[in-house]
Amino acid sequence: xxxxxxxxxxxxxxxxxxxxxxxxxxxxxxxxxxxxxxxxxxxxxxxxxxxxxxxxxxxxxxxxxxxxxxxxxxxxxxxxxxxxxxxxxxxxxxxxxxxxxxxxxxxxxxxxxxxxxxxxxxxxxxxxxxxxxxxxxxxxxxxxxxxxxxxxxxxxxxxxxxxxxxxxxxxxxxxxxxxxxxxxxxxxxxxxxxxxxxxxxxxxxxxxxxxxxxxxxxxxxxxxxxxxxxxxxxxxxxxxxxxxxxxxxxxxxxxxxxxxxxxxxxxxxxxxxxxxxxxxxxxxxxxxxxxxxxxxxxxxxxxxxxxxxxxxxxxxxxxxxxxxxxxxxxxxxxxxxxxxxxxxxxxxxxxxxxxxxxxxxxxxxxxxxxxxxxxxxxxxxxxxxxxxxxxxxxxxxxxxxxxxxxxxxxxxxxxxxxxxxxxxxxxxxxxxxxxxxxxxxxxxxxxxxxxxxxxxxxxxxxxxxxxxxxxxxxxxxx
Amino acid sequence: xxxxxxxxxxxxxxxxxxxxxxxxxxxxxxxxxxxxxxxxxxxxxxxxxxxxxxxxxxxxxxxxxxxxxxxxxxxxxxxxxxxxxxxxxxxxxxxxxxxxxxxxxxxxxxxxxxxxxxxxxxxxxxxxxxxxxxxxxxxxxxxxxxxxxxxxxxxxxxxxxxxxxxxxxxxxxxxxxxxxxxxxxxxxxxxxxxxxxxxxxxxxxxxxxxxxxxxxxxxxxxxxxxxxxxxxxxxxxxxxxxxxxxxxxxxxxxxxxxxxxxxxxxxxxxxxxxxxxxxxxxxxxxxxxxxxxxxxxxxxxxxxxxxxxxxxxxxxxxxxxxxxxxxxxxxxxxxxxxxxxxxxxxxxxxxxxxxxxxxxxxxxxxxxxxxxxxxxxxxxxxxxxxxxxxxxxxxxxxxxxxxxxxxxxxxxxxxxxxxxxxxxxxxxxxxxxxx
Ligand SMILES: [Zn+2]
Ligand SMILES: [Zn+2]
Ligand SMILES: [Zn+2]
Numbered sequence: 061x062x063x064x065x066x067x068x069x070x071x072x073x074x075x076x077x078x079x080x081x082x083x084x085x086x087x088x089x090x091x092x093x094x095x096x097x098x099x100x101x102x103x104x105x106x107x108x109x110x111x112x113x114x115x116x117x118x119x120x121x122x123x124x125x126x127x128x129x130x131x132x133x134x135x136x137x138x139x140x141x142x143x144x145x146x147x148x149x150x151x152x153x154x155x156x157x158x159x160x161x162x163x164x165x166x167x168x169x170x171x172x173x174x175x176x177x178x179x180x181x182x183x184x185x186x187x188x189x190x191x192x193x194x195x196x197x198x199x200x201x202x203x204x205x206x207x208x209x210x211x212x213x214x215x216x217x218x219x220x221x222x223x224x225x226x227x228x229x230x231x232x233x234x235x236x237x238x239x240x241x242x243x244x245x246x247x248x249x250x251x252x253x254x255x256x257x258x259x260x261x262x263x264x265x266x267x268x269x270x271x272x273x274x275x276x277x278x279x280x281x282x283x284x285x286x287x288x289x290x291x292x293x294x295x296x297x298x299x300x301x302x303x304x305x306x307x308x309x310x311x312x313x314x315x316x317x318x319x320x321x322x323x324x325x326x327x328x329x330x331x332x333x334x335x336x337x338x339x340x341x342x343x344x345x346x347x348x349x350x351x352x353x354x355x356x357x358x359x360x361x362x363x364x365x366x367x368x369x370x371x372x373x374x375x376x377x378x379x380x381x382x383x384x385x386x387x388x389x390x391x392x393x394x395x396x397x398x399x400x401x402x403x404x405x406x407x408x409x410x411x412x413x414x415x416x417x418x419x420x421x422x423x424x425x426x427x428x429x430x431x432x433x434x435x436x437x438x439x440x441x442x443x444x445x446x447x448x449x450x451x452x453x454x455x456x457x458x459x460x461x462x463x464x465x466x467x468x469x470x471x472x473x474x475x476x477x478x479x480x481x482x483x484x485x486x487x488x489x490x491x492x493x494x495x496x497x498x499x500x501x502x503x504x505x506x507x508x509x510x511x512x513x514x515x516x517x518x519x520x521x522x523x524x525x526x527x528x529x530x531x532x533x534x535x536x537x538x
Numbered sequence: 539x540x541x542x543x544x545x546x547x548x549x550x551x552x553x554x555x556x557x558x559x560x561x562x563x564x565x566x567x568x569x570x571x572x573x574x575x576x577x578x579x580x581x582x583x584x585x586x587x588x589x590x591x592x593x594x595x596x597x598x599x600x601x602x603x604x605x606x607x608x609x610x611x612x613x614x615x616x617x618x619x620x621x622x623x624x625x626x627x628x629x630x631x632x633x634x635x636x637x638x639x640x641x642x643x644x645x646x647x648x649x650x651x652x653x654x655x656x657x658x659x660x661x662x663x664x665x666x667x668x669x670x671x672x673x674x675x676x677x678x679x680x681x682x683x684x685x686x687x688x689x690x691x692x693x694x695x696x697x698x699x700x701x702x703x704x705x706x707x708x709x710x711x712x713x714x715x716x717x718x719x720x721x722x723x724x725x726x727x728x729x730x731x732x733x734x735x736x737x738x739x740x741x742x743x744x745x746x747x748x749x750x751x752x753x754x755x756x757x758x759x760x761x762x763x764x765x766x767x768x769x770x771x772x773x774x775x776x777x778x779x780x781x782x783x784x785x786x787x788x789x790x791x792x793x794x795x796x797x798x799x800x801x802x803x804x805x806x807x808x809x810x811x812x813x814x815x816x817x818x819x820x821x822x823x824x825x826x827x828x829x830x831x832x833x834x835x836x837x838x839x840x841x842x843x844x845x846x847x848x849x850x851x852x853x854x855x856x857x858x859x860x861x862x863x864x865x866x867x868x869x870x871x872x873x874x875x876x877x878x879x880x881x882x883x884x885x886x887x888x889x890x891x892x893x894x895x896x897x898x899x900x901x902x903x904x905x906x907x908x909x910x911x912x913x914x915x916x917x918x919x920x921x922x923x924x925x926x927x928x929x930x931x932x933x934x935x936x937x938x939x940x941x942x943x944x945x946x947x948x949x950x951x952x953x954x955x956x957x958x959x960x961x962x963x964x965x966x967x968x969x970x971x972x973x
Contacts, residue, residue, distance in 0.1 A: 293780055294676075
């Protein structure tokens with residue numbers, strides 16, 4: 061019987077299967093490439109007959125910033141062993157037929173169980189967010205190591221699928237930066253695997269090494285041994301001693317046959333002849349031509365990087381479930397802002413102040429969150445993070461009073477204390493600021509549209525500052 | 539004072555015949571060869587130069603018009619520290635169409651680093667290095683192998699060159715096409731460093747400048763100095779370059795002469811060198827030089843004494859002159875010494891001061907007479923005048939003893955094969971071939 065056997069209990073309708081209290085959705089090449097509609101399903105089965113399509117969908121799911129997507133159990137059917145690292149490493153299993161639904165349903169449940177143990181506390185920086193995402197994924201899948209996989213599509217020649225899926229293959233060097241950060245934070249431990257050298261222009265790792273002529277940079281040269289005939293002191297390239305007839309070597313100066321190396325002749329060095337400029341040289345340059353940007357780099361200027369197998373540390377293992385405090389130093393020393401600790405102290409004094417005359421004195425606290433700012437950091441690189449935050453702070457400072465105070469919770473979230481400003485006034489100020497910040501980012505970063513949310517609350521005279529901030533945060537994210 | 543009176547009495551009692559009997563060595567050999575022959579040749583040369591003037595001017599014009607490529611080769615070992623200075627001074631040369639090839643014969647200092655850098659900066663056309671030392675000849679030959687010029691000029695790294703030195707050393711090739719090699723005028727740069735250096739400066743002025751004008755004119759010019767010599771590349775190629783040293787400068791000169799070329803000395807092509815400043819170092823240098831006389835004149839090139847194919851009368855004369863005035867006279871001088879001791883023993887107390895006076899007077903005369911012929915003076919003649927009396931001792935005794943020692947060592951012990959001048963591998967081969 062050549063028909064596909066589908067047991068009675070399993071019914072596929074509109075690509076949906078209900079099984080064991082789980083709702084599966086089957087993505088095949090007729091499905092939409094949009095993944096947002098998938099949010100309502102417990103698990104996804106991708107038909108990977110068309111491997112490219114399957115890869116595209118899987119990359120979209122795992123690369124999504126929302127844990128609802130990136131942690132979703134994804135299985136493959138009709139999967140043929142693939143060398144593609146994403147398809148190979150980021151699925152949760154594969155089946156040959158729908159008979160095996162039971163197996164994958166168990167896997168999916170296991171993942172859900174783990175997912176409930178995760179901590180979703182916000183983290184301070186882009187690296188921390190990326191790392192948290194990877195740790196969440198690893199935790200729910202019981203993965204212990206991040207292994208580099210050789211990959212021709214990656215500019216550095218290697219890929220770490222769980223992180224790399226968040227980046228274009230041309231941004232692979234950012235993956236290394238994140239892992240280095242994780243190493244510094246003690247979340248992962250490096251085991252040396254390989255050393256690579258990267259182009260100093262574009263960080264590309266596909267380099268073609270050649271010996272080039274020091275005079276004209278051409279690689280079109282040939283090398284010969286120099287031969288020194290002791291008795292007559294003649295010295296010249298080996299070809300001077302050769303003839304067309306036999307293998308004998310005869311000195312062109314004294315016509316004697318060379319007999320025994322070390323006794324009557326030796327080879328004191330090697331000489332290169334450039335076929336391009338016709339010059340002779342001994343000290344060739346070794347240059348690396350970058351295949352990506354075609355730049356010719358002298359090897360001493362290449363950037364060396366270690367490719368490591370990263371193992372989770374104890375801290376790393378618990379970080380996914382318990383959350384972790386990154387040092388957050390990046391956002392602490394931005395000019396014009398306070399640290400969170402000082403911010404809370406100031407808030408405490410402000411509460412004491414308004415207590416004296418609660419009817420007359422009104423101040424507000426505000427939380428501002430730029431939801432997709434990590435997308436922007438990903439685009440422009442880690443180095444721009446501080447510059448972006450500083451220009452945002454500058455902009456805010458220009459539009460609030462000098463007595464108002466600002467603090468970053470992390471690089472996507474900040475708090476403002478607006479003194480002598482009631483809820484209405486503050487709301488207006490924030491609407492204005494929101495427009496200004498959006499415009500600033502749009503103008504500077506290639507039409508990137510920032511998703512800015514804010515929440516304003518009047519400062520209460522009889523509640524603790526700590527509690528009021530928590531309330532505010534909850535309001536914004538709920 | 540008594541001695542002075544007696545001495546004057548003694549001198550006045552000596553008649554011409556007796557004077558000749560007492561100083562036959564001086565009159566027959568030295569006065570004749572190093573005064574009469576030289577002065578007459580120099581006078582002739584100066585007179586003749588009036589007629590050469592136009593030819594030389596034409597030659598210079600042809601040279602500057604045709605701008606042949608010249609390969610300057612600088613072989614050396616641990617000479618890196620001098621190369622930068624040399625490269626810079628070459629920028630000053632009036633003749634610029636040259637390539638500079640530096641050959642490093644297995645240096646064990648930072649020479650390779652310095653020279654690679656200069657090569658990359660384009661200040662040296664090519665730098666070739668043998669990691670394994672091969673001797674000065676092989677280093678020069680390596681430079682020659684990759685030289686592309688029509689002429690090859692051999693430099694020493696620690697010398698410096700007048701700004702028209704390259705131009706002037708090339709002009710003779712265009713004056714007379716038979717000229718195959720031209721020697722430059724080597725002067726002492728550090729003549730003020732020590733007494734030893736001053737005496738050598740006087741010696742160079744005499745034997746090298748004046749002496750070489752004479753030998754060049756007479757066609758018996760022997761050694762083109764390695765510090766500054768120019769060659770037709772074609773001539774060097776026919777010879778396969780230099781043979782293993784020591785004395786390779788003299789050797790290559792003889793071989794080029796044997797090819798039928800004229801060897802020319804060019805007094806206006808001036809190069810300055812640093813000479814040993816201590817007598818100890820000077821002795822070592824001269825022992826090496828003098829040994830090469832025996833080795834190359836008498837062993838390797840003994841064929842010039844035989845009338846065979848390559849026989850040339852001037853080659854023969856050049857050799858005879860060289861051998862006579864160096865080797866034989868050295869022996870003769872001891873005969874003379876013996877003659878004096880045995881026959882004039884009682885009068886030695888007067889003869890020795892007389893001898894010294896005679897040579898000193900001769901030296902002063904020579905110095906003053908030749909001064910106008912010198913193309914360039916190191917310093918006002920006055921600087922050297924006070925040192926002239928010492929030349930008797932320097933020339934007459936010091937150099938003579940060193941030379942004799944060298945000859946004895948070489949003739950009886952073939953000492954030069956043991957010199958660390960060449961690596962052992964080359965010396966062993968040379969000894970087998972009896973060169
Ligand atoms: Zn040979
Ligand atoms: Zn080239
Ligand atoms: Zn590149």
